[in-house]
Every structure is written in structure tokens, then in C-alpha cells.
Amino acid sequence: MVERSSRISGFYKLTREERIEHVRRFASLTDDETRGLSGGALSLDVAERMVENVIGLMEVPLGIAVNFLINGQDYLIPMAIEEPSVIAAASNAAKMARAGGGFYTSSTPPVMIGQVQLLGVPDPFGAKMEVIRRKEEVLEIANSKDPVLVKHGGGAKDIEVRVLDTPRGAMVVVHLLVDCRDAMGANAVNTMAEAVAPTLAHITGGRPLLRIISNLADRRLARARAVFPKDAIGGDEVVEGILDAHALAKADPYRAATHNKGIMNGITAMALATGNDTRAIEAGAHAYAARYGRYEPLSTWEKNANGDLVGTIELPMAVGLVGGATRTHPTAQTNVKILGVKSASELAEVMAAVGLAQNFAALRALVTEGIQRGHMSLHSRNVAIAAGAEGKLVDIVAERMVQEGVIRVDRARQLIEELKNE
Incomplete structure (x- = not known):
């Protein structure tokens, strides 16, 4: 039986060939998958079909963060990033978190929001009530566009109606709440939003304009928690320093922006490695950080009764395992296999844990030796x-x-x- 432990002492000291062999055994990679990690897996012919006006390929270093124990399970974390120290910092943070039991995660159902904007509605609040009354009719139209998603337990589940006062007058915005299962969901949600727009226009007497997914995926949250024992991270002084650093991020958006950038170092590197939409994830995270009208840190740091450091994080995580580059890019497929995740929700939770680890590593460096x-x-x-x-x-x-x-x-x-x- 193959041992699946991510606790690899001195991984960075190994030769590249030795590191690849560790990963190959951990994930039971085929020879073709293993060779693909060294470059050349994505052909120009495939790239030509992924985006427009292709002239070549842009390579980014692919590394592995080790030591991650999440919900009692070991993970090796593929990270595609050009910035030095990120992968090493995540690995070191995960090692310290293991002393406190590792990371514990959870997530909400993978629900995305499709928005339909309606203009010129004569009685916006009356229209709102009428749309809600005819909800089942709207949901039936939406679900008729993706019977496969519905078959797998997903599909349009509910609607919300908002009346917004804008510089161009009152607008009615209908939210279509779609369970996307293991897809990120942009194509399915956009198709459904377009399908229900004519019916919503008929119901409200308005004119439909925008029909598109929202990247503020605040119904699709991932959460992670970890205890970092004070003795494992440098003692009481380090704990207090991190609490003071977090207090500054909570009070000052100038610091919060950099605080959250550190979190996204890990999450975006994982998203890129697995072929997910890095821009959508970043947009959702930063919008969520400002959901109360002030930009704040995505993570929280506290001290428990024993004096140990406790970190938690919650953020939108619109990621998928089916569709898009995740299924098109050969190296993305291999990286998903290395991770061993079986659902989009599991992938989202692992990403949240990596973001929290990255945040801890940056804060600890800042309050001790300095980041440089x-x-x-x-x-x-x-x-x-x-x-x-x-x-x-x-x-x-x-x-x-x-x-x-x-x-x-x-x-x-x-x-x-x-x-x-x-």
C-alpha cells in the first residue's frame, strides 16, 4: 500500500528528480503524467483551442507544498507561482499547524448567483412580489437548460429579488441561486440567466439588460481553522505579535490589502495549478472582504485559554473540477490527481486551509525576523x-x-x- 503522508522532512533539500519521485508515489502518477510535470504537457494545438490569437505558451514554476494535514488527511499541494518563498512558507506553516492537529475545514453548498437586471419597471416593489409568487415557473425554465446538472442534484434552487436605487433610477435585480455541484458554474449560470430573462421581463413589465453570474460568491463559502501551539511557533511573544499585526489589519485597509494578498498568494497559486479561474476567485475574495462597507482581513487571529494562537478564515471559493481548463490542461488534471480531491467543495476547503497557512507564515515572519x-x-x-x-x-x-x-x-x-x- 502506498503511504500517503505529506510530512516529508527536508523536501527542499532533495534533488528535483527525488521530489518528483515522492510526488509520483504519493499520487500514483503514470509515466506520462510524471513526464508532463517537467513541461510540454500543454501543446500549442490545445492552447489554440483554449484562447484566441495564440502565439506560444507562458510557463510558470510549479512547486509542491508539503506537511498539510487537513481534517485528518494528508495532502501534497501543487502551487503554480513565480514568487519565491511562498511555497516554502506554506510548507513551514503547515508543519507548525500539525503540532495542533492540522487544519479543520468546512464549506457551504456550491451555490452561485446569476443576476438579471431589469430596467424601466413601473412598480418595482409590486413586481418583486409577483416574481417571488411565480418562482417555480422561473426555476423550471432555468433548470430546463441543464438537465444533466439537475440529474446530479444541482440546478436552480431559489430566487431573490432586489430593488436598487441607482444613479440611473430604480432597477429590479433578480438573483438566480444555482447549485453548481463540481463545476465552477459560470457557463451554466449565465445560460440559465439568459433563459429566464424574457419571462422576468414579461412578469415585471421591465426590459432585461445584464444577465450574468456574480463573482461575489457569498453563498459558496469555504472555511478553515487551525491551532498553532505557542511552543511550536516561538512562544508568547510571537503569539502577541501576530495578534497585534491582525489588529492593525482590522483597523487599517492599507494593511488589510497586504494581509489579504498574502492569503491569496497560496489560494491563487493553487487555483492556477488546478486550472481554475484565478480572477473570479480574487474578485470574490476582495469583494467579500469589503462586504460591511469597509475593507477588512479575510482571516481572524485569536488566543485560546492555553495561550495558543488560533487562526480562522472564511471566504467565497468558486472553484470546480469539471469544465474549463481543469479538464483541458493536462498538467491541471495531474495536479488535481496529486491533490486527491474528489469534489469541488473539498478543493475549496483545501484552498482555504492553504490561504490560512500562507497568512500565518507571513505574519510570523513580519513579527519576528521581518519579511525580507x-x-x-x-x-x-x-x-x-x-x-x-x-x-x-x-x-x-x-x-x-x-x-x-x-x-x-x-x-x-x-x-x-x-x-x-x-
Whole structure:
């Protein structure tokens, strides 16, 4: 039986081939899937059919975050990202969270909102009541457009009607609440919204204009919680520092923006790796952060009775396992296999846990050594490469710059010349 433990000591010290072998065994990858991790899995012919005006492919580094224990299950986390230190930080945070039992997650049903905008309605509030009265008729029309989704337990489940006062006058906006099951749902929801628009226009006496999904997926939430024992993270001083850092994010949107960016480092990297819509996820998260009229942090940090740090997070997570690039891109399919998730809800919950881990890692670095020490140490290799270093020279130049505390391209070039002349 294959051991599925994500607790891999010194994973970063292994050669690339050894890391790939760990992942291959963990996820039982085929030879073709394993080869695809090294690039070339996405052909130009497939890319040509995914987007318009194709001229080539843009590669992003793909790494694995280790140590994640979520709801008692081990996960290896594929992350596609160009920023150094993110994957290492997530792995380290997950290791510390294991000392407190790992991450515990939950989620709401995968319900998305389709909006139908109606203009020129003579009696908006009377129209609202009439639409609600004829709800079943509207839902029947919507569900007729996707019998497969309905067969799998999804489909349009309910409606809401809002009367909005806008600079262009009163508008009636109907929300179609659609359970998308394991799909992100944009295509299904948009099709349903367009299908019910003529009926809604007839009912209200208005004119339909926009008929489209909302990316503020506040009916499709993912949540995660973890306890970080104080002894595992550096003691009482670190706990208090993180609480003070969170207090600033709660009070100041300038800090909250960066706080949430750290969360999205992990979530967006996972979304990209699995072929999900990174822009939709980011838009929903940031809108949710401002749902009370003020931009606030997506996570909360507290101290329990034992003095340990407790982190929680809740945010919209519109992700899918069927349709879109998740089913088209070969590497995205392999990454889903590495994760081992069986539903869109499970994927969303794992993403929430990764976001919380990433947030903890950033906060701990900020209140201890500062964010630059670890980040710049890893960034130094990129600087060395940009300066023209190759092979073993990359690590030598990077290490020298870190020792000096000067990480710049001009200094890297000087070091390259000095080392070549020795």
C-alpha cells in the first residue's frame, strides 16, 4: 500500500528528480503524467483551442507544498507561482499547524448567483412580489437548460429579488441561486440567466439588460481553522505579535490589502495549478472582504485559554473540477490527481486551509525576523540568474549576496566576474 503522508522532512533539500519521485508515489502518477510535470504537457494545438490569437505558451514554476494535514488527511499541494518563498512558507506553516492537529475545514453548498437586471419597471416593489409568487415557473425554465446538472442534484434552487436605487433610477435585480455541484458554474449560470430573462421581463413589465453570474460568491463559502501551539511557533511573544499585526489589519485597509494578498498568494497559486479561474476567485475574495462597507482581513487571529494562537478564515471559493481548463490542461488534471480531491467543495476547503497557512507564515515572519530575510534569500537566486549566472554559479553568487546583505543585479554581475577570474 502506498503511504500517503505529506510530512516529508527536508523536501527542499532533495534533488528535483527525488521530489518528483515522492510526488509520483504519493499520487500514483503514470509515466506520462510524471513526464508532463517537467513541461510540454500543454501543446500549442490545445492552447489554440483554449484562447484566441495564440502565439506560444507562458510557463510558470510549479512547486509542491508539503506537511498539510487537513481534517485528518494528508495532502501534497501543487502551487503554480513565480514568487519565491511562498511555497516554502506554506510548507513551514503547515508543519507548525500539525503540532495542533492540522487544519479543520468546512464549506457551504456550491451555490452561485446569476443576476438579471431589469430596467424601466413601473412598480418595482409590486413586481418583486409577483416574481417571488411565480418562482417555480422561473426555476423550471432555468433548470430546463441543464438537465444533466439537475440529474446530479444541482440546478436552480431559489430566487431573490432586489430593488436598487441607482444613479440611473430604480432597477429590479433578480438573483438566480444555482447549485453548481463540481463545476465552477459560470457557463451554466449565465445560460440559465439568459433563459429566464424574457419571462422576468414579461412578469415585471421591465426590459432585461445584464444577465450574468456574480463573482461575489457569498453563498459558496469555504472555511478553515487551525491551532498553532505557542511552543511550536516561538512562544508568547510571537503569539502577541501576530495578534497585534491582525489588529492593525482590522483597523487599517492599507494593511488589510497586504494581509489579504498574502492569503491569496497560496489560494491563487493553487487555483492556477488546478486550472481554475484565478480572477473570479480574487474578485470574490476582495469583494467579500469589503462586504460591511469597509475593507477588512479575510482571516481572524485569536488566543485560546492555553495561550495558543488560533487562526480562522472564511471566504467565497468558486472553484470546480469539471469544465474549463481543469479538464483541458493536462498538467491541471495531474495536479488535481496529486491533490486527491474528489469534489469541488473539498478543493475549496483545501484552498482555504492553504490561504490560512500562507497568512500565518507571513505574519510570523513580519513579527519576528521581518519579511525580507527569508524572502530575499530566495529572491537572490532570481537576481543571480538575471545577472547571467548559470549552473552552480547561481547558488554561489546568491549565497554571497545574502551574506553581504546586498541583493542587486549590479552586485551579482560583479561577483560573477570575480568568480570567473578566480
